[in-house]
Amino acid sequence: MVLDPFTLLVITAAMAAASALYLAAEWGSVRERSLLLWSAGFAIVAVGSSLALLRSSGYLLFGIWFPNGLLIVAHWLFLAGVAGFTRVRLPHAWWLLAVVWLAMLFLPDGPWWSKAMMCVQSVLVAITTLRAGLLLRPQGGALSVGAAQLRFVLLAHGLFYLAKAALAVAPEAIVNLASFRGAVIQISLVEGVMAIMLLAMSMTGTERHRREERIAQIAARDPLTALDNRRALHLRAPQLLEQASPASPGAVLLIDIDHFKQVNDLHGHDAGDRLLVGLSDLIRGALPHGALAARLGGDEFVILLRGVSAAAAQVLGQDLREAFAHQARAMFATPEPVSLSIGVALFDQPDKELSHWIKRADEALYASKRKGRDRMELDAFAPMQQH
Template sequence: MSVDAQTMLLLSNAIAFVAATFLLIEWRSLRERFLLSFALGFLCIVVGCTLAPLRQSGDFLLGVWLSNSMVPLAHFMFLLGAASFAQRRLSPAWFAAPLLCSALMAIPGLGDRDQVMSLFNAAFVAVFCLRAAGVLLEARRTTGSETRTLVATFVVHGSFYAVKAGCAFVPGAFVDLSSYSGVLIPISLFEGILVEVALAMSIAGALRRRREERATRLAESDPLTGLLNRRGFEARTRDVQQQGGSLLLIDIDNFKTINDCFGHQDGDRLLVDLSAFLAVRLPASAVTARLGGDEFVVLLPRIDEGRSLRLAEDLCTGFAIRQGADNCGTLSIGCAPVLPGVQDLSPAMRQADRGLYEAKSKGRNRACLAPCFSGSEARAGILPYPIAASG
């Protein structure tokens, strides 16, 4: 059963309208810029498809020129959406491309008008699509299946339009844009419908992945400091801990007294200040988390206990200087080694807690490395010293 060009145009219009509406609703909720760009792209297709029937009544300006100009403009918006999704910035020169395309299609006297318009239209669409695929690949945001589908869609669609531009002056390819005649016109409409569906499904998949990533970040992060929480720390260190290294257990001295004397707001500011201090002073490979209250933990991959102890001592000194002459809110730190290939950080955490207890016992504002557990103590979870109390 054959389907005429007008029917395919109507179907394309309906799909683009539904996709635009869905993306605009999602954009109002999430405020992701790439959603707005893709939605505007689909709206351009809706405008173009709505104006296209006017060409049958002889309206060149609206039915042919403006309708056809909407196609490269839509793909330029898709390019903006891809760049925003990949967190990349386009050169300002790209923003002049849609206007240049529309101007070139309006120039009279360049030969057969339909062929010239088809050439410029298809060429600009091909450039926008291939550039969109390149932007996504450059940013290496292709780990998700939906993103790979998005890249593949842009590559195939851009290649099709490159071929279409090369066929613009082939006899019979584009006979009359006003009557939708020509071999490539129905093929192009059919291919456009497939691309609209592929784009909409890819973006919906990307939205799902973004929601999952956002939910994971919220579940694994501490809302006050922005660091990982206990759950996030366990998830992030699951693979890193097998490399071996060291573990630091950090506690703010006299934190309860600070809260009681100065108020919880000042206590919260101290926690945030410590988080910022650790972000600057720790190596980039460190995994840092707030376990709760004023207790922080740091995993230092591939750093032995000697280097970690010196680093912990520098942290104590640096934070005390940061707090000023009042010396309010110093640090006590317990250090422990993490053996390569370890599957569980609990023994290292217990040993670091022993070091923390020793630092508190020796007067606070210092770092200590406690001796290792014996095998029987590690298996039984027996501690020679009590767990370090906060303060």
């Protein structure tokens, strides 16, 4: 097969249409807005590539100006998709791209018309694409493989269009948009085919990684309270436990709701769920930086603190008890007061597993239950030296 301009445009249209359909199918299962924007961008590329075939028949308006404008719109949609993926709001100034391109309609016909048209189009595509690539930068962590690939492809694609703009206006360059004459045009058509394939692959990989992250987050969350579940706690706790030392111990707070069954029996399980959600909100609001909190099951919760003294851990527990008791009284009337019993264990040995410290906190929790509930007890084997 000879890779003449007509053949390259047909390949481009076919690949763009296939990419649009594939990304639309992905959007059907993932429902990420960026996938829909990228799909629309590829659909527009397919339409523009098909219209570009008309220029060989003499339809210059719909064969040159309109397809080139569609190419700019497509890249703007790629930018909008990346902005949606990165949660960045684009300023309204980006709409000026349309004004600049519309102004090209009044460009006087002449020997420089093709060069000026290609230069302006290339600059607008380059600006849009480079901006999209720069939005995909690591923030608080490394980029996923798909996002890193998409960033590389976008930046390379944008730099190519900058070079294309410079070459198009070079004095010795031959550029004739009507007949596809000129090395710049030939190279651009080949690059367009490659860019479509690479962009579609990296866009799909980017969203697939996001979907996998969300699935992992869902699997790690308690569905009712949105706190970590038991599995997530045991996965995340070792890193926190490793920071413990006799000079800087951490603390485990094991929390149980007193007389929780009365709420379910008298007011229904929906009421019990609201109480659990209310307690989880209090816990979430009280957590210092770097701490962990999880729902172990039923009405039992756990908090892991790092670098705290026994006194600081007890202050946090006491504040929770008081806030929860006030909240429970305001929400539901019960024969026995609904309150919190808390067991606290300090951990200062990084070689011990989480289950060891939870067992110690559990013993302190049952001590508080035996002593009448609505209280907090410190593990009897807590270190004598406390930070």
